[in-house]
Amino acid sequence: MWDVYEPFIKTKRQKELFSLSEHLAAKVRKRAAETDRKGSFSLENLKDLKDTGYVALSLPKELGGEGLSLYEFVLLQEKLAEGDGSVALSIGWHLGIIMEIRDENLWEPSTFEWLCSEVSAHKKIINRAATEPATGSPTRGGIPETRAVANESGYTITGRKSFTTMAEVLDYYLVSAYIDEFDEIGWFLIERNQSGVSVEHTWDTLGMRGTGSHDLVLNGVHVDKSKLVELKASKQEKPIPKGWLLHIPSCYLGIAIAARNEAIEFAKNYQPNSLQTPISEVHHVKEKVGQMDLELLNARHFMYAVTEKWDHYPEERIRLGPELAAVKTIATNAANKVVDLAMRIVGGRGLSKTSSFERYYRDVRAGLHNPPMDDAVIQTLAQRALDDN
Ligand SMILES: Cc1cc2nc3c(=O)[nH]c(=O)nc-3n(C[C@H](O)[C@H](O)[C@H](O)COP(=O)(O)OP(=O)(O)OC[C@H]3O[C@@H](n4cnc5c(N)ncnc54)[C@H](O)[C@@H]3O)c2cc1C
Secondary structure, X not given: OOOOOHHHXXXXXXXXXXXXXXXXXXXXXXXXXXXXXXXXXXXXXXXXXXXXXXXXXXXOHHHOOOOOOHHHHHHHHHHHHHHOHHHHHHHHHHHHHHHHHHHHOOOOHHHHHHHHHHHHHHOOOEEEEOOEOXXXXXXXXXXXXXXXXXXXXXXXXEEEEEEEOXXXXXXXXXXXXXXXXXXXXXXXXXXXXXXXXXXXXXXXXXXXXXHOOEEEEEEEEEEEXXXXXXXXXXXXXXXXXXXXXXXXXXXXXXXHHHHHHHHHHHHHHOOOOOOOOOHHHOHHHXXXXXXXXXXXXXXXXXXXXXXXXXXXXXXXXXXXXXXXXXXXXXXXXXXXXXXXXXXXXXXXXXXXXXXXXXXXXXXXXXXXXXXXXXXXXXXXXXXXXXXXO
């Protein structure tokens, strides 16, 4: 079968990094059905991600990592998601957040260096906990109901975060909270084992069950002042586009590739006794195969082109927001279409709980509810088109 990754692996380094992802994808694929059933993040997968050094890839080279570029990040994540989308999305948050802090110099250098040593030497993992029941997606601009109240030695934080991916296995939560003292939103670094921190098992969803995105509850958690690591730059003139969020489209495209490959394999090997050939020779099946590849070519060439632009023209990044957003919408919708087509090829068998197709179908749906959401993307594009300057 034609290898869909081949056109995008261009250098020796990309090939080497990709083989690590390939190795991990094969491992996590074997556990995908079980983690989906359990609805929690697999400890075995976590061990593999740590043992292979995958969790450290986006750290700067001089601080123990590989200084992953956005292109490399997207390439590796797409392959990993082919094995299990939940694993890719989850570890994608961790790797992407490090990339974001690295590239935007968001933290005090000494604090970032400390985090890098936690990741490279002790394989610690981190994720942002931003979503709340009352704000919904933080990208809509809602003010967190989680409050950080200043006191003599630091802050006391109370609130609840929903959708906290890997909540049970994270070492550090990066929690957004409204700070009365500054009338600003800030981000606090909170440890899992700190007093007042607990995880409530609320994650019982249709798709991406293996992300274990439970509620994080903060009940009077005390942190010292140094743990306020970011203040939201509300006075910033133009927000800096977030290239690292392309791990989201790459994840859902990886799931779609898994469905595409399995559907093609099935079509080439399934010959009902009403036919003289496998169903791959039947016109309507061929058409669906072609349509799947049309969707994937369109989304993936666009995604990789924008990613290359991000990496090679840093001065252009500030203007790339609408393109990044468009990649997400095109890719996640294409991924939904591809999985749907794959399931039409496979037929009723794909509905079985023993088939991976029904998991792909559920998982890929979640992409619509990761940021940025489709309506916001369309508004962004319209606004740019209609603006006078
Ligand atoms: C698998 C998965 C993993 C996730 N992991 C994390 C994580 O690790 N950390 C984290 O913080 N979050 C995480 N999230 C949360 C995610 O980023 C969103 O915050 C969450 O899905 C809620 O977004 P929503 O659009 O469904 O909800 P809402 O924002 O509540 O929207 C609900 C509906 O209201 C509409 N709506 C709401 N506000 C507006 C508005 N201002 N203008 C127009 N329409 C509006 C929406 O279009 C939608 O139709 C995860 C989500 C998923 C699915």
